[in-house]
Amino acid sequence: MRVIIECYGASARWCGSDLITLDLSVGATGNDALDALAALYPDFAARRDSVAIATGDAITSPTLPLDDGDVIALIPPVSAG
Amino acid sequence: MSAIKSLPRLRNGALNLADWLVEAQPADAGALAVFAGTVRNEHLGNAVSGMSYHAHRGLAEARLREIEAAAEARFKVHVLVAHAVGVLAIGEISVVVVIRGGHRAEAFEACRWTIDTIKQAVPIWKEEHYVDGAVRFLEGVPIQPVESL
Numbered sequence: 001m002r003v004i005i006e007c008y009g010a011s012a013r014w015c016g017s018d019l020i021t022l023d024l025s026v027g028a029t030g031n032d033a034l035d036a037l038a039a040l041y042p043d044f045a046a047r048r049d050s051v052a053i054a055t056g057d058a059i060t061s062p063t064l065p066l067d068d069g070d071v072i073a074l075i076p077p078v079s080a081g
Numbered sequence: 082m083s084a085i086k087s088l089p090r091l092r093n094g095a096l097n098l099a100d101w102l103v104e105a106q107p108a109d110a111g112a113l114a115v116f117a118g119t120v121r122n123e124h125l126g127n128a129v130s131g132m133s134y135h136a137h138r139g140l141a142e143a144r145l146r147e148i149e150a151a152a153e154a155r156f157k158v159h160v161l162v163a164h165a166v167g168v169l170a171i172g173e174i175s176v177v178v179v180i181r182g183g184h185r186a187e188a189f190e191a192c193r194w195t196i197d198t199i200k201q202a203v204p205i206w207k208e209e210h211y212v213d214g215a216v217r218f219l220e221g222v223p224i225q226p227v228e229s230l
């Protein structure tokens with residue numbers, strides 16, 4: 001299945017793009033998507049554990065399974081204010 | 082609900098503090114506490130020329146409103162917050178917290194909690210522009226749920 005990754009903040013620099021398409025096995029979870037990104041992008045791998053993921057307008061658990069066509073957002077450490 | 086309360090809390094460009102102070106003070110309030118964050122010209126010894134604020138707009142808007150509601154419930158005060166996105170110059174206002182409450186103690190406490198929570202729970206990212214032309218995202222902290230703070 002195919003999912004779309006939106007890279008926010010510094011994660012776009014770590015991955016070299018603000019939009020990435022990943023091909024994953026059926027039943028893959030958010031964690032599987034993060035693992036796949038870590039395998040592709042060393043700068044992301046170094047920071048993987050500090051990154052949350054969001055779907056729609058909410059943070060979501062990385063243990064939940066994804067569906068084909070899902071769009072998930074990478075939320076790196078925040079610095080509002 | 083006042084007109085200002087219906088506006089998006091995430092705004093394009095620098096904030097004008099006066100815009101966020103137009104609500105009438107409630108008759109039972111004896112305190113008005115205001116915090117405004119501004120762009121500083123130095124960070125860790127590096128000369129800064131400006132700041133870009135990036136956001137996950139939908140989640141940031143939801144989190145700012147969630148923080149308002151949580152602060153109102155926790156401190157029994159009226160709360161209004163706003164945050165800028167886009168490119169800001171030195172001295173411009175990036176974030177505003179307005180607290181109206183019965184007494185100064187809860188107003189100050191609510192103001193401190195609200196800005197501290199915004200910094201940890203809202204998906205906004207500062208990208209500093211340096212005088213030497215370099216650009217860098219600040220390190221930040223892993224995003225936290227509002228209810229944990």
